[in-house]
Amino acid sequence: xxxxxxxxxxxxxxxxxxxALRCDPISGHVSLFWYQQALGQGPExxxxxQNEAQLDKSGLPSDRFFAERPxxxxxxLKIQRTQQEDSAVYLCASSHRGAxxxxxxxxxxxxxxxxx
Amino acid sequence: GENVEQHPSTLSVQxxxxxxxxxxYSDSASNYFPWYKQELGKRPQLIIDIRSNVGEKKDQRxxxxxxxxxxxxxxHITETQPEDSAVYFCAASKGGTASKLxxxxxxxxxxxx
Numbered sequence: 391x392x393x394x395x396x397x398x399x400x401x402x403x404x405x406x407x408x409x410a411l412r413c414d415p416i417s418g419h420v421s422l423f424w425y426q427q428a429l430g431q432g433p434e435x436x437x438x439x440q441n442e443a444q445l446d447k448s449g450l451p452s453d454r455f456f457a458e459r460p461x462x463x464x465x466x467l468k469i470q471r472t473q474q475e476d477s478a479v480y481l482c483a484s485s486h487r488g489a490x491x492x493x494x495x496x497x498x499x500x501x502x503x504x505x506x
Numbered sequence: 507g508e509n510v511e512q513h514p515s516t517l518s519v520q521x522x523x524x525x526x527x528x529x530x531y532s533d534s535a536s537n538y539f540p541w542y543k544q545e546l547g548k549r550p551q552l553i554i555d556i557r558s559n560v561g562e563k564k565d566q567r568x569x570x571x572x573x574x575x576x577x578x579x580x581x582h583i584t585e586t587q588p589e590d591s592a593v594y595f596c597a598a599s600k601g602g603t604a605s606k607l608x609x610x611x612x613x614x615x616x617x618x619x
Contacts, residue, residue, distance in 0.1 A: 394549075423606065432512075432595050432609030433550065446606065481549070493538070493605055497549040 392416075394498035396482050402504045403472045411467045411501040415484030423495065424457055424467050425481040433481055439465060472505045479503075508533040510598050512610025519586050520618055527613045529596035530578040536598040539572060539579045540607070545592045553594075554581070586617045 395414040403409050415422050421440055425433035426449075435449040441462035450457070454473075459465040469476055479502045483495040509532040519525050531539075540555035556563045556570045556579065563570050567586075572579040583590055593614050597607040 430612070432510075432597075432611050433607075435606040435608070438606060449606075493599070494540070494552060494555070495607060497542075497551070499549045 394482055394484055394496055396480075396498035396501050398501055399499065400502050400504075402506065404506055405473060406471050408468065408470045409472055409503060411469075411480050411503070413465045413467070413482030413498060415463065415465070415482070416486075416496060417463075419484035419486055419496075420462075421485040421493065422459060422465050423483045423485070424465070425483065425497075426451075427479040427481055427500070429478070436467070436480075469503070472503075474505050477503055477505045508536055508598055508608040510596060510608050510610045512596050512613060514613060515611065516614045516616070518616045518618060521586060521588060523586055525581075525583045525586055525590070525615055525617075527581045527594055527596070527615075528578060529580070529598075529610050530576075531598040531608075532577065533598070533600075534577065535600055536608075538599045538605070539570070540597050541570060541581050542595045542597065542609075543592045544595065544612075550595060583615075586615075588617050588619065591615055591617045 397412045423438050424436040427433045437457045438446040439459040454470045456468045479500040481500045482498045485493045485495045512529045537558035542550035543553045544550045554568050567584045569582045593612045595612050596610040599605040599607045
């Protein structure tokens with residue numbers, strides 16, 4: 391597709407429920423990142439994939455968070471037993487090497503999770 | 507790890523005036539500094555970026571300056587327009603393929619008529 395697509399755009403979960411958030415990156419983008427953006431804050435890194443390999447998961451806040459990208463394209467972020475503090479916008483980004491020579495991230499519109 | 511601080515948190519300017527947002531970073535190994543604009547409810551969008559091998563970069567009304575010695579970089583917007591109103595985030599990374607961005611806390615810019 392033309393951009394990074396995320397679904398659902400909005401998700402309301404009761405505390406304790408499991409949720410799954412999907413990211414469809416730009417075709418051909420090898421690198422894929424997940425970020426968490428709390429209200430009024432900057433995005434915070436969660437995890438990184440290069441193709442299907444999860445090379446960095448240092449930002450995942452707890453073992454309730456799990457991400458996968460089994461075929462190196464679509465990725466799913468799963469949150470088990472959701473807590474109120476998990477309420478945030480979850481942003482997915484894929485990247486290419488830009489004119490500056492650095493990794494340029496293109497973000498999706500995000501999935502806004504509200505845990506009641 | 508990297509820590510990025512951003513100031514001010516809010517900025518109000520009159521249309522036509524200039525706006526300046528400043529960021530500092532902690533990791534001297536960081537060498538890539540992008541700026542993102544995020545309108546309410548929308549995705550962050552890259553507006554300009556700079557590598558550490560240059561001190562300044564300009565794109566029409568937007569410019570970024572970098573001082574590697576002091577570890578700070580700034581965004582300058584000239585001749586501001588109402589459509590410039592948004593939240594602006596600075597970020598830093600080591601610039602490699604696997605390099606994650608560390609973001610500042612954002613500056614809410616309001617351009618008034």
